[in-house]
Amino acid sequence: MLTVRAPATSANLGSGFDVFGVALSRPADIVRVAKADETTIEVTGTGSEYIPEDPEKNTVGAVAAALDAPARIEIDKGIRPASGLGSSAASAAAAAVALDELYDRGHTREELVPIAAEGEAVVSGTAHADNVAPSILGGFTVATDEGVTRVGTSLPLVVCLPETVVSTRDARRVVPEEVTMDEQVETVGKAATLAVGMCRGDPELVGRGMDDSVVTPARAALIDGYAAVREDAFAAGATGVTVSGAGPAVLATCRANDRRAVGSAMLDAFAEAGIEARVYRSRVG
Numbered sequence: 001m002l003t004v005r006a007p008a009t010s011a012n013l014g015s016g017f018d019v020f021g022v023a024l025s026r027p028a029d030i031v032r033v034a035k036a037d038e039t040t041i042e043v044t045g046t047g048s049e050y051i052p053e054d055p056e057k058n059t060v061g062a063v064a065a066a067l068d069a070p071a072r073i074e075i076d077k078g079i080r081p082a083s084g085l086g087s088s089a090a091s092a093a094a095a096a097v098a099l100d101e102l103y104d105r106g107h108t109r110e111e112l113v114p115i116a117a118e119g120e121a122v123v124s125g126t127a128h129a130d131n132v133a134p135s136i137l138g139g140f141t142v143a144t145d146e147g148v149t150r151v152g153t154s155l156p157l158v159v160c161l162p163e164t165v166v167s168t169r170d171a172r173r174v175v176p177e178e179v180t181m182d183e184q185v186e187t188v189g190k191a192a193t194l195a196v197g198m199c200r201g202d203p204e205l206v207g208r209g210m211d212d213s214v215v216t217p218a219r220a221a222l223i224d225g226y227a228a229v230r231e232d233a234f235a236a237g238a239t240g241v242t243v244s245g246a247g248p249a250v251l252a253t254c255r256a257n258d259r260r261a262v263g264s265a266m267l268d269a270f271a272e273a274g275i276e277a278r279v280y281r282s283r284v285g
């Protein structure tokens with residue numbers, strides 16, 4: 001069988017809703033594929049009991065259909081579903097790369113991004129590419145209708161994942177439908193600051209650009225303990241804190257030496273709210 005590993009990702013980064021994403025050095029999904037007359041899917045690993053194996057309902061089934069590449073597909077989940085860490089996107093990304101190679105379709109990695117995004121539509125109703133792009137390409141990505149731009153960087157990151165669950169569909173419903181001109185100006189400024197920070201590998205600039213005031217506050221209200229986790233992460237040295245994707249994972253950036261303290265502070269804050277959590281001391285992968 002042909003095997004591909006695809007990493008978890010964190011989308012939005014506050015100011016880049018549905019546009020910005022980063023690949024995380026861990027966790028990851030593993031997808032194995034072999035040619036077959038029709039597509040079958042078997043899912044094992046973290047949270048596999050919540051993932052449909054029906055190809056019509058699984059992100060990976062949509063990718064196999066888009067590539068006209070029927071296969072026996074085995075998905076080993078390292079990324080918990082409904083975590084805000086691009087779980088469905090990682091499976092779709094790995095499947096797109098694996099099936100393209102299995103059937104020698106010859107797509108570039110960039111061309112596989114919109115194909116993998118078809119899988120996202122199955123889960124969230126929108127074919128947004130901000131998770132699949134970094135999962136396929138690595139680094140920091142800017143995904144728009146015109147294509148994907150990528151910057152390689154190894155910025156330190158801390159991800160804290162509480163045991164709670166937020167569905168992407170629910171988290172999309174709370175996003176405001178309109179913004180004021182002041183909010184628009186502020187968001188553009190923050191997004192540009194973050195992008196420059198990524199190019200420079202500067203955690204201060206990236207952190208300043210993550211502080212979104214439109215999408216993140218609406219999403220944060222769905223995550224018990226978020227305000228305390230954010231405050232304590234900053235106190236421990238974080239330079240920026242935001243909701244990872246649709247949540248409930250919380251993402252922080254900091255200087256490399258502060259990763260341990262920031263991770264512990266976030267864990268402790270969730271614990272004080274009575275919520276178990278785990279931490280990934282990571283970097284943009």
Ligand code: HSE
Nearest residue numbers: 011018130168245246
């Ligand atoms: N950009 C998407 C959202 C990512 O925030 O809804 C979901 O993982």
